[in-house]
Amino acid sequence: MMLRGISLARKQLFSRNFCANAIKNNVKSDGFRRFWKNTSVSGENGKVFVKLDGHSLKTPSGKKLEIPTTMQPLAHLVALEWDRLPTSSIRPHMLPVTSLFSRAMELTDAENEKKRVFDQVIKFLDTDTVLVYAPAEEYEGKLLKEQQKKWLPLKKAFEEMFNVQLKHLDGDVGIISNKQSIETHETIQKWLNSLNPWQLAAFERCVASSKSFILSTLLLQGSLSSEEVVELTNLELCFQTNKWGSLEDAHDMDHHDLRQKVSSSALVFQFANTLN
Template structure:
């Protein structure tokens, strides 16, 4: 018999954005005006490449990253990391010249990112002396995106053309929140899929995950002020159970959206871009946050942003990259176990997952 409501078909149908008025704060005046005119948060999300697609910036700025993407040839001999005493930043240099991002900013990293600077330098030092592919520099790519975003959004007179290329921070955060509605970890299959084994494994992984993040965001909302309507209220993540809910959409409450956005507003730029990469890879907001909580090393941020619902270091919430891959890719794992892998598809996806999540983990470390 033909199955009408499979989990994958439901996920396709429920791709919906955040709608309706919201108490979300820190919008620019242009965003607020547009929201008032058009009545939907989707109205001010910019017309850029959809999330999940290639975000490579096309630019005529003279920089090493642009030169590499156009020539695909190695054009340097020596790679170094130099500490700039005046700026208290680490700079990655090719043949004595500081590497520049696609938008032309120096690839300059804060003093706390020494390890990241050395890893970026390692990428450039160990590229093969033959035709170079852009995916050979995943860590440089994600780091350059963070540097470009930081510089563009810190400018007093923001360049509209550059913002169009790299994105506005407010819009990026709104787009990330939309993944909570279609989060793969918030969609449960029917009890008969794969003889019930898939649903059993989902229950084992996702139910504790949902409870963890309900507690996490409830504690955050209460720790920073009056973000919940009533003192006794708690964050409840809405999820879709295909066994009982059938073919319908999933949507988080306005309160949940506001609390999550408030939390996003506190994230350092490197952590935010790491979160973006993890979400785009896993199609899961909860997997993205889990990656941050498992890899950020700054003690103050761990206590105030990432482990605030945990009382001591030994109890900190942590998942390995392999565990995050399983949570975000569980249905595909069951499909390939039963039907086998498609050559040059599933094997490539596995490498992409590991490369992207590892790069995100190193960026926020």
């Protein structure tokens, strides 16, 4: 059934709630054509809103998607994401910035959810991408040398930034428990507590995508670029593809997906710094 056959009243109600439900449920709505014609950005009461045909976007919980005025340039990027959607078959990868703002609002004044995020991201520090090294005999030790060359300086930079000492996994010993010290966790926890909801949402995505607390921190502090994080995250994969070749479609899609998630995280985090 096409949306054009629905009464005007039902159409207006649907357009108000569809955005929130689409993000929340990742609905597949191939039966509907795009129902909005225009996207716009407007300011009200010190906040910025993105609208579809005059109706504000909403979060999965039904709140209006509010964007701080200092982040207004990103509101236009959110509007562009929706303006470029060809149909109402919405997928998260089509809305990278929208979904980050939605996540940030869900984290606002939600202490239990923030604690859950803290617990999840800090776990990555124990088995961080940058802290897991290949065995010396693998690839004649060439992969290990490449990892040591590119990863050890990052480990050192992180340690100096937080005045901590990190343990790493030695490939010659095998995959064993690599729990960081209580003191390290406490220091990192204090830093996480200092992040505002927009920074935390961006950091959460970056860590989950790169599997690296260290790379994400250095990226969001401006020590690494998005492209460098993608390259360093895929160091072993790049080493293997240079040696054996790649599956172009699969590897290209994975690379694009990682780059999009890392880049959108860095962009939102940069603007979110203005809120502190």
